[in-house]
Amino acid sequence: MLEIKNLHARTADTEILKGINLRIAAGEVHAIMGPNGSGKSTLAHVIAGRDDYEVIEGEITFEGKDLLGMEIEERAGEGVFMAYQYPVEIPGVSNKYFLRTAMNSVREHRGQPPIKRPEFLELLKENLSRLGMDKAMMDRSVNEGFSGGEKKRNEILQMAMLQPKLAVLDETDSGLDIDALKIVADGVNALRSPERATIVVTHYQRLLDYIVPDRVHVLSGGKIVRSGDKSLALELEQNGYGFLQELAAT
Numbered sequence: 001m002l003e004i005k006n007l008h009a010r011t012a013d014t015e016i017l018k019g020i021n022l023r024i025a026a027g028e029v030h031a032i033m034g035p036n037g038s039g040k041s042t043l044a045h046v047i048a049g050r051d052d053y054e055v056i057e058g059e060i061t062f063e064g065k066d067l068l069g070m071e072i073e074e075r076a077g078e079g080v081f082m083a084y085q086y087p088v089e090i091p092g093v094s095n096k097y098f099l100r101t102a103m104n105s106v107r108e109h110r111g112q113p114p115i116k117r118p119e120f121l122e123l124l125k126e127n128l129s130r131l132g133m134d135k136a137m138m139d140r141s142v143n144e145g146f147s148g149g150e151k152k153r154n155e156i157l158q159m160a161m162l163q164p165k166l167a168v169l170d171e172t173d174s175g176l177d178i179d180a181l182k183i184v185a186d187g188v189n190a191l192r193s194p195e196r197a198t199i200v201v202t203h204y205q206r207l208l209d210y211i212v213p214d215r216v217h218v219l220s221g222g223k224i225v226r227s228g229d230k231s232l233a234l235e236l237e238q239n240g241y242g243f244l245q246e247l248a249a250t
């Protein structure tokens with residue numbers, strides 16, 4: 001479903017990603033782990049299409065299409081969704097309006113008509129109740145004045161409403177409390193399906209107690225230095241990232 005080949009990316013002055021190779025099949029959940037500053041968020045942003053980074057080499061294909069050649073909105077239209085570590089606030093735009101607009105933009109891209117109001121409201125009601133969110137939040141500006149946990153829930157609500165084909169969640173070092181962790185985990189687990197793939201970026205193993213990944217990759221210095229199954233995450237929890245120094249020394 002997603003294939004990344006020899007991806008190199010940089011900001012204005014530094015190369016951050018130095019040759020990433022990654023293949024994710026439909027139905028799989030992959031975790032990206034690694035120490036602070038290893039490039040995890042950068043990788044997530046480059047997949048989603050944030051233009052703060054310049055790709056200098058390599059390719060990303062999604063369902064056989066060249067993702068790097070697409071603008072961020074086109075990627076969303078193809079079914080790529082990114083949940084940010086720090087969700088943005090959008091003053092003056094109600095949550096409800098934002099969600100419906102985002103859904104309709106994806107539908108338009110797929111040649112589908114806009115969602116009808118009753119259908120939208122029904123779907124919203126269903127998801128709000130599943131996530132334990134107050135309906136009143138839908139008339140407030142997107143994320144404005146929301147607590148950390150509320151923002152997290154709101155990201156998961158967006159994901160549940162949009163039903164992306166590829167979900168990228170950046171949870172790095174955000175010190176989520178246990179409730180927020182469970183919200184994220186339930187949201188991801190609810191979306192698990194043979195047609196969907198998920199990338200969960202996390203600094204800590206804790207989240208993976210709730211979301212059991214098919215593969216775990218360790219990023220260090222902009223490269224994937226180890227990949228394994230879920231036991232790799234447990235090993236990292238016990239032994240930390242110390243092995244990276246040993247790797248670097250050899």
Ligand code: ADP
Binds near residue numbers: 012037039043
């Ligand atoms: P991680 O998410 O693994 O903690 P990041 O991808 O956020 O790592 O950052 C990797 C490295 O790139 C860090 O050294 C960081 O300071 C740098 N970096 C990330 N984004 C930018 C940016 N927009 N401008 C300059 N440096 C950046």
Ligand code: MG
Binds near residue numbers: 036041173
């Ligand atoms: Mg970081």
Ligand code: MG
Binds near residue numbers: 040041042085172
């Ligand atoms: Mg990060």
